Amino acid sequence: MKIKLIFVVLVCAIFAGEALSQSAAREGSIPGVTAAFIPFPEKDKIKFEDAVERAKENDPKAYYWLSYYFFNGDGVERDAVAGGKFLQTAVGLKDPNACYLAGLYFEVYALRDEDDLFEGYAHLPENMRRSIFDVARVLTLNYINLAALKMPDGVVSDLGGGHFSYTNDVASGYVVDLYLTAVNGGLTCATNDIVRLKLLSTQCRERIAARVVAKEKERARSAAALNLLVDPNKEAEEARQQEAAKEEELALRQAELERERQAELERKRQEEERKKQWEYWSTWPNGLGEEYDKLVLDAEKKFNCVIDNSGDFMNVWICGGDKSLIVGITGNWRHDRYCKIDPDGKIVTWTSREEDLEELKWFKEEEARRLDELRTKWAEGRGMSLEEANRKYDEWLRSSSPCPFPSRRSPLMRRAGAALRGHGK
Numbered sequence: 001m002k003i004k005l006i007f008v009v010l011v012c013a014i015f016a017g018e019a020l021s022q023s024a025a026r027e028g029s030i031p032g033v034t035a036a037f038i039p040f041p042e043k044d045k046i047k048f049e050d051a052v053e054r055a056k057e058n059d060p061k062a063y064y065w066l067s068y069y070f071f072n073g074d075g076v077e078r079d080a081v082a083g084g085k086f087l088q089t090a091v092g093l094k095d096p097n098a099c100y101l102a103g104l105y106f107e108v109y110a111l112r113d114e115d116d117l118f119e120g121y122a123h124l125p126e127n128m129r130r131s132i133f134d135v136a137r138v139l140t141l142n143y144i145n146l147a148a149l150k151m152p153d154g155v156v157s158d159l160g161g162g163h164f165s166y167t168n169d170v171a172s173g174y175v176v177d178l179y180l181t182a183v184n185g186g187l188t189c190a191t192n193d194i195v196r197l198k199l200l201s202t203q204c205r206e207r208i209a210a211r212v213v214a215k216e217k218e219r220a221r222s223a224a225a226l227n228l229l230v231d232p233n234k235e236a237e238e239a240r241q242q243e244a245a246k247e248e249e250l251a252l253r254q255a256e257l258e259r260e261r262q263a264e265l266e267r268k269r270q271e272e273e274r275k276k277q278w279e280y281w282s283t284w285p286n287g288l289g290e291e292y293d294k295l296v297l298d299a300e301k302k303f304n305c306v307i308d309n310s311g312d313f314m315n316v317w318i319c320g321g322d323k324s325l326i327v328g329i330t331g332n333w334r335h336d337r338y339c340k341i342d343p344d345g346k347i348v349t350w351t352s353r354e355e356d357l358e359e360l361k362w363f364k365e366e367e368a369r370r371l372d373e374l375r376t377k378w379a380e381g382r383g384m385s386l387e388e389a390n391r392k393y394d395e396w397l398r399s400s401s402p403c404p405f406p407s408r409r410s411p412l413m414r415r416a417g418a419a420l421r422g423h424g425k
Contacts, residue, residue, distance in 0.1 A: 037100055037104075037187060037189055037190075039068075039097070039101050039144075040065070040068040040072075045065065045068075046061065046062060046065040048066075048069055048074075048075055048076065050062075051063075051065045051066050051069070052066070058093065060089075060090050060093035060094060060095035060098065061090075061095055061097075063086050063087070063089045063090035063093065063095070063098070064086075064087065064090040064095045064097055064098045066083075066086040067083045067084070067086035067087035067090065067098070068083075069083075070082045070083035070086060071083035071087075071144060080144075083144075084144075084149050087101065087102060087144075087149065088102075088149055088150070091178070094181055094185075095185075096181060096182045096184070096185025096186060096187050097182070097185075097187070099178040099179075099181040099182045099185070100178070100179065100182035100187050100190050100193075101139075101144065102149060102178050103175050103176075103178035103179045103182065103190070103193065104139060104193070105139055105144055105149055106149070106151070106171075106174070106175045106178070107175055107193070107197060108136045108139060109139075110151065110162065110163060110164055110171070111163075111164055111165070111166055111168075111171065111172060111175065111197075111200075112159055112163045112164070112165060112166070113165075113166055113200070113203075113204050113207075151164070151171060151174065152174060154170070155168075155170050155171050155174060156170075158171075165204065166197075166200050166201040166203075166204040166205075167201060167204050167205055167208065172197060172201050175197060176194055176197060176198070179191075179193050179194045179197070180194070274400070277396060277400075278400075281393060281396055283378065284375070284378060284389075284393055285371060285374035285375050285378055287371070288367060288370060288371060288374070291370060291374075292367075295363065295366060295367055295370065296363075298366070299359060299362065299363045299366070302362070303324070303358070303359045303362070304322070304323055304324070305323055305324040305325065305326055305359055306323055306324075306325050306326070307326045307328075307359070307363075308325060308326065308327050308328070322343050323343055324340060324341060324342050324343055324348075325340070325341040326338070326339075326340055326357060326359050326360065327339040327340075327341065336352055337350065337351070337352055338350075338351050338352070338353075338354060338356070338357055338360060339351075340357055340359075372386065375389060375390070
């Protein structure tokens with residue numbers, strides 16, 4: 001009897017509690033906490049002028065309501081782009097309502113399932129589809145689907161056209177953060193949206209993984225059947241040919257590397273040989289050197305003259321010096337005129353040939369004789385005759401490019417002698 005009494009009391013209490021709950025629901029509930037979110041409720045509306053003034057102080061709620069005025073054209077010209085910018089500013093200032101509204105906007109219009117980009121939400125449960133469509137209807141009624149809301153810089157659209165996959169951790173994470181800001185601001189109903197979004201992301205990943213597994217199974221099944229069409233002998237032959245081709249390519253490459261190595265060794269050997277030859281022939285008497293000045297002095301003493309090969313011509317000579325002057329006159333790149341002036345300052349010879357002046361003829365022959373003496377001494381010191389040394393030197397010159405030394409025979413008149421120039425006759 002007591003048990004029946006207790007059971008009746010319990011049933012009555014349950015019915016009484018439900019009746020109270022339904023009564024509370026009819027009387028009304030707190031939007032965003034115990035009821036669905038309502039954007040821009042009339043009772044919280046801020047006058048346009050007040051919103052403008054408060055926005056100057058960076059009031060997030062003022063920016064939120066300015067977005068309403070421009071989205072709906074309430075007392076102002078409708079401008080969805082401006083409304084989106086005001087809403088974006090309110091989001092940046094962490095207004096809970098703005099963050100929740102932006103999160104809903106991005107979830108409905110930006111996030112997509114990779115498999116159902118153009119097929120809506122056919123794969124979702126009925127209650128979840130209805131929830132998303134209700135949100136889309138609220139957004140559409142407030143013209144927010146036309147707003148210029150943008151994902152933060154650095155969030156890359158992986159589906160193109162400004163769409164982001166549920167598996168895009170950066171994009172979906174940004175939307176979750178918006179919902180969390182709304183929750184922290186008192187809109188606890190946003191927790192349902194966080195759960196829904198995470199569920200969509202999980203389902204999307206599961207479908208992608210399942211699709212990958214299905215594709216692998218399809219390939220495996222296809223391969224099992226297609227293997228029946230493969231000739232084992234032909235396949236083995238093709239594998240053998242491929243292996244032979246690889247070996248041949250490797251052998252060719254190794255041969256090419258060996259040729260390059262040998263060519264480099266030969267180049268270094270030739271370079272070393274050229275260096276040795278240059279060092280060897282660099283001591284070859286190519287001119288009289290310091291002996292040339294002595295030859296000039298000997299010629300001046302023998303013929304009682306002064307030899308001037310500076311290239312400048314001056315018809316000026318000190319009379320009574322009892323010496324003649326031999327002048328080499330430069331034209332372009334060499335001496336092409338020779339002039340002899342007697343002790344009285346008179347030009348006695350003007351010629352283009354050295355042989356026409358006995359002084360220069362002797363100078364030329366004496367230079368050759370003394371140079372042969374130096375070369376003979378050089379050749380004997382190396383176990384050769386003069387003729388053999390000359391021949392080998394000429395052969396080396398012809399094989400060297402460019403020629404490492406100047407012409408074997410230096411110009412007859414290279415340096416000025418002790419010419420004395422007067423200041424007038």
